[in-house]
Amino acid sequence: MCQLPAHNRLPLCVGCRDELPPNTLACWRCALPLPASGLCPDCQRDPPAFDRVVAPWLYGEYLGYLIQRWKFAGEEDLTALLADLWLARATPDPGIDLLVPVPMHWRRRLARGYNQAELLAAQLAHALPGARLDSRRLARNRATPAQAAMDARARSRNLRGAFTARRPCDNLRIAVVDDVLTTGATAAEAARTLRAAGAAHVEIWCLARTPAPGG
Numbered sequence: 615m616c617q618l619p620a621h622n623r624l625p626l627c628v629g630c631r632d633e634l635p636p637n638t639l640a641c642w643r644c645a646l647p648l649p650a651s652g653l654c655p656d657c658q659r660d661p662p663a664f665d666r667v668v669a670p671w672l673y674g675e676y677l678g679y680l681i682q683r684w685k686f687a688g689e690e691d692l693t694a695l696l697a698d699l700w701l702a703r704a705t706p707d708p709g710i711d712l713l714v715p716v717p718m719h720w721r722r723r724l725a726r727g728y729n730q731a732e733l734l735a736a737q738l739a740h741a742l743p744g745a746r747l748d749s750r751r752l753a754r755n756r757a758t759p760a761q762a763a764m765d766a767r768a769r770s771r772n773l774r775g776a777f778t779a780r781r782p783c784d785n786l787r788i789a790v791v792d793d794v795l796t797t798g799a800t801a802a803e804a805a806r807t808l809r810a811a812g813a814a815h816v817e818i819w820c821l822a823r824t825p826a827p828g829g
């Protein structure tokens with residue numbers, strides 16, 4: 615990020631790494647940044663379909679820059695760095711059986727050439743014994759319209775029925791892998807689909823969490 619040599623196996627120097635804000639005080643369930651640890655009002659009122667979110671970093675300018683380059687500038691080789699950042703701070707459940715990346719619609723995947731969530735999940739599966747990558751477990755039924763301009767309710771309507779479980783998930787403990795969690799609507803819909811297919815436990819693993827709008 616500082617454009618100087620990293621002197622490091624991975625392309626990020628110690629100084630730049632220290633600039634990344636960790637997500638320390640957050641909702642136990644959805645990892646929303648909070649003034650103190652606990653359950654956020656939304657999770658108290660209406661618990662989401664996932665058991666918890668592991669999101670060790672806050673989405674901000676610097677991590678945003680890395681993620682944009684990774685996703686949209688074709689810099690697939692940033693995957694090792696981002697996986698390393700995740701592993702450095704995350705506390706994954708040791709009993710996870712499957713890592714399931716959030717699938718992209720095939721048309722979008724064709725345009726980008728890769729699904730970044732799948733690259734991250736594959737890298738994490740290497741690092742975590744016992745967790746197997748299954749990129750085909752979830753299918754994306756349709757290309758959902760871009761969600762950036764929608765509020766939480768509109769996003770969740772937009773995503774209803776967006777995924778199908780290709781195989782039963784009886785009693786499996788599954789981590790759904792994505793890059794950034796914003797409203798959690800995509801994660802919740804993926805979790806709802808896997809639970810309906812029999813999963814015993816579904817958590818969401820992502821690099822970073824955005825703060826609540828205006829929060």
Ligand SMILES: [Zn+2]
Pocket residue numbers: 615616617618626627628629630631
């Ligand atoms: Zn630097």
Ligand SMILES: [Zn+2]
Pocket residue numbers: 641642643644645646653654655656657658
């Ligand atoms: Zn919450």
